[in-house]
Amino acid sequence: MSAKTINWGIIGAGRIAAKFAEDLNSVSNCQLLAIASRDLEKAKQFALTHKAQKAYGSYEALVDDSGIDAIYIATPHSFHKPHSLLALAQHKAVLCEKPFAMNLEEVDAMIEGSKANNTLLMEAMWTMFLPHFQYVLNLVKNGHFGKVLKLEADFGFNPEYDETSRVFKKSLGGGSLLDIGIYPVFAALSTLGVPKSITAEATYFPNGTDATCTMEFNYDDAQAILKSTFLEETKTEAIFHCERGLIKMNGRFHQPTTVTLISGNGDYKTKDFNCTRFGYNYEIEHFNTLLRQGKTESPIMPFETSRQLIHILDKVRAKIGLDYT
Numbered sequence: 001m002s003a004k005t006i007n008w009g010i011i012g013a014g015r016i017a018a019k020f021a022e023d024l025n026s027v028s029n030c031q032l033l034a035i036a037s038r039d040l041e042k043a044k045q046f047a048l049t050h051k052a053q054k055a056y057g058s059y060e061a062l063v064d065d066s067g068i069d070a071i072y073i074a075t076p077h078s079f080h081k082p083h084s085l086l087a088l089a090q091h092k093a094v095l096c097e098k099p100f101a102m103n104l105e106e107v108d109a110m111i112e113g114s115k116a117n118n119t120l121l122m123e124a125m126w127t128m129f130l131p132h133f134q135y136v137l138n139l140v141k142n143g144h145f146g147k148v149l150k151l152e153a154d155f156g157f158n159p160e161y162d163e164t165s166r167v168f169k170k171s172l173g174g175g176s177l178l179d180i181g182i183y184p185v186f187a188a189l190s191t192l193g194v195p196k197s198i199t200a201e202a203t204y205f206p207n208g209t210d211a212t213c214t215m216e217f218n219y220d221d222a223q224a225i226l227k228s229t230f231l232e233e234t235k236t237e238a239i240f241h242c243e244r245g246l247i248k249m250n251g252r253f254h255q256p257t258t259v260t261l262i263s264g265n266g267d268y269k270t271k272d273f274n275c276t277r278f279g280y281n282y283e284i285e286h287f288n289t290l291l292r293q294g295k296t297e298s299p300i301m302p303f304e305t306s307r308q309l310i311h312i313l314d315k316v317r318a319k320i321g322l323d324y325t
Contacts, residue, residue, distance in 0.1 A: 003028075008072060032053075034062050075097075128283075158231060176212060177317065182313065212229040213228045255278070286300060
């Protein structure tokens with residue numbers, strides 16, 4: 001018996017939505033039914049490019065479409081909560097782009113919306129579903145090189161400063177921490193857990209968005225040295241220093257890449273996972289399976305993981321004195 005075809009809608013027609021749509025079209029037994037943008041012409045062009053059957057000029061019209069089963073939220077960070085709740089209220093399963101929301105209070109409201117409507121909700125932390133990342137999680141869990149003593153993870157690039165861009169707008173959650181710092185933080189959370197203590201420092205652009213954020217997470221027997229920056233291109237690696245060797249997710253570690261294992265005696269090997277797409281297809285396949293099974297929460301990216309992640313980011317913001325007002 002063939003699997004039920006999942007009809008998807010996308011809210012927001014930007015760059016990430018385009019990548020998601022391209023990978024969605026590669027997944028079997030699902031299709032992009034509709035795209036919504038506040039700019040109808042932009043939605044129509046997106047639909048033409050990515051083979052969506054319908055284009056809407058409002059998000060409300062899309063969530064009211066009875067043919068849609070699942071909605072991907074690809075709007076700026078500050079809109080994740082209202083747009084997720086809008087879709088959940090119509091019993092549309094929601095895959096919401098990271099960060100899940102602006103703070104823990106908003107994340108909790110979204111989770112309550114999911115529970116109240118008995119409707120599937122998941123944070124689109126696509127990295128968690130990538131084969132290389134799952135491979136490293138398994139190595140760490142099974143103590144391939146013994147315990148992790150230190151994690152070093154960074155993410156940096158150097159976009160042109162533009163106060164009109166979403167990336168630099170404080171009111172939209174712009175700045176390095178929520179946009180790219182979330183990936184090194186997630187690498188630490190998913191392997192070492194919730195830190196015992198956090199220290200952090202930041203530098204800022206003229207409009208108050210964070211340009212760089214350096215963080216140190218302390219655990220009982222390990223530490224994580226993390227960095228995000230919009231001021232320079234970095235290697236964007238995640239390196240696990242273990243008792244008997246190194247595990248290195250090569251740049252860019254948050255997207256499909258290779259993993260290098262270096263033993264204590266200097267022997268090394270690099271594993272290539274031969275991913276040919278952007279990598280959003282893995283989370284899409286998982287989400288489709290959950291929806292077909294009638295699940296309302298993912299066992300791989302559960303609510304508690306999203307709560308822990310945003311709570312850590314809230315703590316970092318408190319340390320560096322960053323707010324989004």
